[in-house]
Amino acid sequence: MLISTVIRLCFLIAVTMLSGCKPDPAPATLTIGYTHEPPYSYIDEAGKVKGIYPDVARQVVQQMGIDKVKWVLLSFDKLIPALINNRIDVIAAGMAVTQSRIEQNLCFSMPLSQSDTAVLWRNDNQNYVPQTPIASQDLQFVVINGSSEESILQQHHQSGSLLSVEDIRLSLLALKSGRADLLVMTRPTLMKVLHETPERYQIKNGDGFLQNRQISAFVIKKQNTGLVARWNAAQSFISHQQDVKMALHQAGMSTVDTASDYDRCYTL
Amino acid sequence: MRLSLRYLQDKSRWILLIVPAMLIISIATAVIFHIREKEVDYRVSMVYAIEQAESDFTNGLMHFALSGEAESPWQRRVGMALITQALSEYQSIAHRLNNQSSSQDMLKNVKEMSLKLNTLVESGDRVDAEFREEIYQISSQADRIERQLAESLEKRRVQQRHWFMVIIVLSSVLLAFLGLALFRSERYRFALSSSLQLSEQRFLRLLQNTDDVFWLETFDSEKALYVSQAFSKMVGRDAKAVLNQKSAWRKLVHPDDIDAVEKARTEARQSPRDFKCRIVRPDGQTRWIEGRMFPIWKEQHEEPGRKPDFMASISRDVTEKRDIDYRLFQAQKMESLGQLTGGVAHDFNNLLTVILINTRHLIGRLQDAPDLARMMTLIMRAAERGARLNQRLLAFASKQQLQPEVTLVEELIDESVEMLARTLGEKYQLTFQRPDQPLWVRVDPGQLQNALVNLCLNSRDAMPDGGRITIRLEKSGHKKLFGIAGDTVHISVKDDGEGIAQDVLDRVLEPFFTTKTSDKGTGLGLSMVFGFVRQSGGNMHINSMAGRGTTVHMVLPTCASGNKRLPAKPLQPTRGTTILLVEDDELVRESTTSTLQKEGYRVIQAETAEDALKVLDAKADIDLVLTDVVMPGALSGFELAEWVQTTHPALRILVTSGFVGNKRSNSERWFFLQKPFSTQSLLAHVNQALNTADSATNNDM
Numbered sequence A: 001m002l003i004s005t006v007i008r009l010c011f012l013i014a015v016t017m018l019s020g021c022k023p024d025p026a027p028a029t030l031t032i033g034y035t036h037e038p039p040y041s042y043i044d045e046a047g048k049v050k051g052i053y054p055d056v057a058r059q060v061v062q063q064m065g066i067d068k069v070k071w072v073l074l075s076f077d078k079l080i081p082a083l084i085n086n087r088i089d090v091i092a093a094g095m096a097v098t099q100s101r102i103e104q105n106l107c108f109s110m111p112l113s114q115s116d117t118a119v120l121w122r123n124d125n126q127n128y129v130p131q132t133p134i135a136s137q138d139l140q141f142v143v144i145n146g147s148s149e150e151s152i153l154q155q156h157h158q159s160g161s162l163l164s165v166e167d168i169r170l171s172l173l174a175l176k177s178g179r180a181d182l183l184v185m186t187r188p189t190l191m192k193v194l195h196e197t198p199e200r201y202q203i204k205n206g207d208g209f210l211q212n213r214q215i216s217a218f219v220i221k222k223q224n225t226g227l228v229a230r231w232n233a234a235q236s237f238i239s240h241q242q243d244v245k246m247a248l249h250q251a252g253m254s255t256v257d258t259a260s261d262y263d264r265c266y267t268l
Numbered sequence B: 001m002r003l004s005l006r007y008l009q010d011k012s013r014w015i016l017l018i019v020p021a022m023l024i025i026s027i028a029t030a031v032i033f034h035i036r037e038k039e040v041d042y043r044v045s046m047v048y049a050i051e052q053a054e055s056d057f058t059n060g061l062m063h064f065a066l067s068g069e070a071e072s073p074w075q076r077r078v079g080m081a082l083i084t085q086a087l088s089e090y091q092s093i094a095h096r097l098n099n100q101s102s103s104q105d106m107l108k109n110v111k112e113m114s115l116k117l118n119t120l121v122e123s124g125d126r127v128d129a130e131f132r133e134e135i136y137q138i139s140s141q142a143d144r145i146e147r148q149l150a151e152s153l154e155k156r157r158v159q160q161r162h163w164f165m166v167i168i169v170l171s172s173v174l175l176a177f178l179g180l181a182l183f184r185s186e187r188y189r190f191a192l193s194s195s196l197q198l199s200e201q202r203f204l205r206l207l208q209n210t211d212d213v214f215w216l217e218t219f220d221s222e223k224a225l226y227v228s229q230a231f232s233k234m235v236g237r238d239a240k241a242v243l244n245q246k247s248a249w250r251k252l253v254h255p256d257d258i259d260a261v262e263k264a265r266t267e268a269r270q271s272p273r274d275f276k277c278r279i280v281r282p283d284g285q286t287r288w289i290e291g292r293m294f295p296i297w298k299e300q301h302e303e304p305g306r307k308p309d310f311m312a313s314i315s316r317d318v319t320e321k322r323d324i325d326y327r328l329f330q331a332q333k334m335e336s337l338g339q340l341t342g343g344v345a346h347d348f349n350n351l352l353t354v355i356l357i358n359t360r361h362l363i364g365r366l367q368d369a370p371d372l373a374r375m376m377t378l379i380m381r382a383a384e385r386g387a388r389l390n391q392r393l394l395a396f397a398s399k400q401q402l403q404p405e406v407t408l409v410e411e412l413i414d415e416s417v418e419m420l421a422r423t424l425g426e427k428y429q430l431t432f433q434r435p436d437q438p439l440w441v442r443v444d445p446g447q448l449q450n451a452l453v454n455l456c457l458n459s460r461d462a463m464p465d466g467g468r469i470t471i472r473l474e475k476s477g478h479k480k481l482f483g484i485a486g487d488t489v490h491i492s493v494k495d496d497g498e499g500i501a502q503d504v505l506d507r508v509l510e511p512f513f514t515t516k517t518s519d520k521g522t523g524l525g526l527s528m529v530f531g532f533v534r535q536s537g538g539n540m541h542i543n544s545m546a547g548r549g550t551t552v553h554m555v556l557p558t559c560a561s562g563n564k565r566l567p568a569k570p571l572q573p574t575r576g577t578t579i580l581l582v583e584d585d586e587l588v589r590e591s592t593t594s595t596l597q598k599e600g601y602r603v604i605q606a607e608t609a610e611d612a613l614k615v616l617d618a619k620a621d622i623d624l625v626l627t628d629v630v631m632p633g634a635l636s637g638f639e640l641a642e643w644v645q646t647t648h649p650a651l652r653i654l655v656t657s658g659f660v661g662n663k664r665s666n667s668e669r670w671f672f673l674q675k676p677f678s679t680q681s682l683l684a685h686v687n688q689a690l691n692t693a694d695s696a697t698n699n700d701m
Helices: A002-018 A052-064 A076-084 A148-156 A168-177 A187-196 A225-239 A242-250 B002-008 B011-065 B075-096 B100-123 B129-209 B230-235 B240-244 B246-252 B255-267 B319-365 B370-396 B409-424 B445-462 B525-535 B586-598 B609-618 B637-647 B665-669 B679-691
Strands: A029-034 A068-073 A090-096 A106-108 A113-122 A141-144 A162-165 A182-186 A201-205 A213-221 B213-218 B224-227 B273-280 B286-296 B310-317 B405-408 B428-433 B440-443 B467-475 B488-495 B539-544 B550-557 B578-582 B602-606 B624-628 B652-657 B671-674
Touching: A029 A052, A029 A076, A052 A068, A052 A090, A052 A213, A052 A225, A052 A242, A068 B075, A076 A090, A076 A213, A113 A168, A113 A187, A141 A148, A141 A168, A148 A162, A148 A182, A162 A168, A168 A182, A168 A187, A182 A187, A187 A201, A213 A225, B011 B075, B011 B129, B213 B230, B224 B240, B230 B310, B240 B246, B255 B273, B286 B319, B319 B370, B319 B586, B319 B679, B405 B409, B405 B445, B409 B428, B409 B445, B409 B467, B409 B488, B440 B445, B440 B550, B445 B467, B445 B488, B445 B525, B445 B550, B525 B539, B525 B550, B578 B586, B578 B609, B586 B602, B586 B679, B602 B609, B609 B624, B609 B637, B624 B637, B624 B679, B637 B652, B652 B679, B671 B679
Parallel strands: A029 A068, A029 A090, A141 A162, A141 A182, B428 B467, B578 B602, B578 B624, B624 B652, B652 B671
Antiparallel strands: A090 A213, A106 A213, A113 A182, A113 A201, A113 A213, B213 B224, B213 B310, B273 B286, B286 B310, B405 B440, B467 B488, B488 B550, B539 B550
């Protein structure tokens, strides 16, 4: 009698405790991290978060039925740590898909855009002429800290010839001060810089080892499988819209055609 | 609840408390760890959030402060966004820590600052000293908030520690109670276990030390659960045979009894059944087994018609008991036969007494008719033979009176040897080894002869193909022989027969024990010899070994008197003596009266004891009362004798009876005459009773 009562009680407690183990519900508020790197993501004059990725992210979130989005501005190198430490849920900064990032327990959504790597230099730089091979060890490079360009350059140049900075402002200061000859970034971003002060800089596509085409996507934590599936499903619907393709084209980017497997992370 | 409490009153069930207690402790521990984990996660997240907010604020300020020198117009916007983001984060942290005053102050300053920043951003002016002061104040305020957050976090940590300690203490108390309950439960269980073990040992010892065989089996297994050790002793086979396959009992039971046992087993499934069967031991010996089978249910109160779970049986070897019962039956039969024989013999005694008295009387008167006298003599001898036959019947019925006499043993054995030599036949060589001096004992010579005959016949039966039988008579040289101290005569009868095994030897003196077939012996021979020897003040011992013959030793105390047994002398009747004859049998009464009157006695007849008392009251010149024992009326002959002894102490009393059993222990106070008696015996006893000075002498004649 007593034994059966105890067993029933245990069963009831177990059921009650296990009842909390439901599939992840859609979060009421989604926290999206971004960085100031136009045209991927940036803050406009009114202080609003703008860019290809924030715009698509808003539509995706709306498609997912989430009402509230909290935007967190971070430097590029702090985006991944913030995602790992649960400060943000999604990175919407046009982050390129690389093997090293995949191995960091990150899940890339369906690719949204692809773009080329380019270099920027000051017109008044005496140390560099366009005919100089980029592979020359005499050149000094500046890159954004944590970027894929930094990884590429670290494989081909000595650490003394490579300067990693936090953001574009510091990289331009490095060019201005003569500490670096070339700024290596994606072509859309450098085109934005060139567009603001076209008389001061020149730009060209990367050649040799810098002749690289980057595929960019949103980034979600790999454990957050429910969000990955829902995000991919919503994004596949959004990314095929004409206005998105148009915006990508205007920003100097192109679309990427991939298979629609919503549950899986994108890999190279 | 009341039922549960009553359930827990049994200390052995306290162990069940462990289950809920363990559950509670597990839940409490899980909750503690969960809280702890949450607390750690919370602190990590708070610290991380504060660090991030501080970093954002610092970066924002840096962007803002250096915006005037920046070459990109969006620098101030980034700074503004970072500062706003940091302040929002601070506000959120303050909300989470319930510390809103700081955040509200902060927000107020931020709003003012935002306006100035926006103005500066829109105007594109450089940051002046006032604005730098504003940034400094906000930065200080952020530091203060950070300190407040840290203090709040510490306070929360202390609170959590207190709660944590409370839970730990409660868990410890619960654990202590649990340990106590477990200890008590274990102690009680140990006591129960010890008691059970002890009880089981006692039970097993009981089962192992009893001759009864206990059997326990289930119906759904071919193996027996338990068979006690006595099984091997009773059946003569190892119990493993039936333990591994219980149906092996069929091989043990006598084929004629298998059906009966099977039937009892079937019926025992419903209710207890007695069974009886024979088993055949490996040595071919058949033993009788009796027992009882009964069903056993696991539940104390079995449901009607429910199949029992076990079947048990208790059985025992009753072979010896059956033998004893049979012997007892035989003994009772013999006793009944003896009583019947005794009664018949009594009546015959009276008839023979009449015949003997009257034939002797007639023989005296038929001097002139020799043919008639010879015929009468034949009648008298036939009556005497009938009397001897009657005496044997009385002996058979154990009603015979021992009549010890001072006897020369050598002479008596000589008479027996002569008779035995003829009886045993030529195959047997009977030798008598004589003593070197005459030996006298006080025994009933007839019984001693009977004893010798019995022993010699036993020796003959032990040597069916013939052999030597030696009777040895000697005076014992020991101070004490076979428990008899003093001077003793040692008579031994030895044969070279097959001897007696030890287990049989231990029982040969028991009544009715015999190894002979029923047509050759009753088992009373040695018993009667032993009883006679013991009654005569001696003892008997048997030495024997299988295959080496048997020697029976009889030890009798010697008698100092050298008076040899002599034939009775002619009697001298006393004239004028008055005898009161009390006899209910008319024939005996008349014959006796005639005999006594013929010898000159004056006889007064009485038919009953009451009549005799009337005569005694009326007449004072009576010298002797001669009375029968068994008579009709209120008083028996003994009671009459006792009455006369009391009222007329000078009177001599002679009691006559055919029953030795009628001879009382105080009979030495008067004389006794065994029926049937001859004229000579009657006159001798009457003469002795009248002429003995002291009436309380003996009655040995």
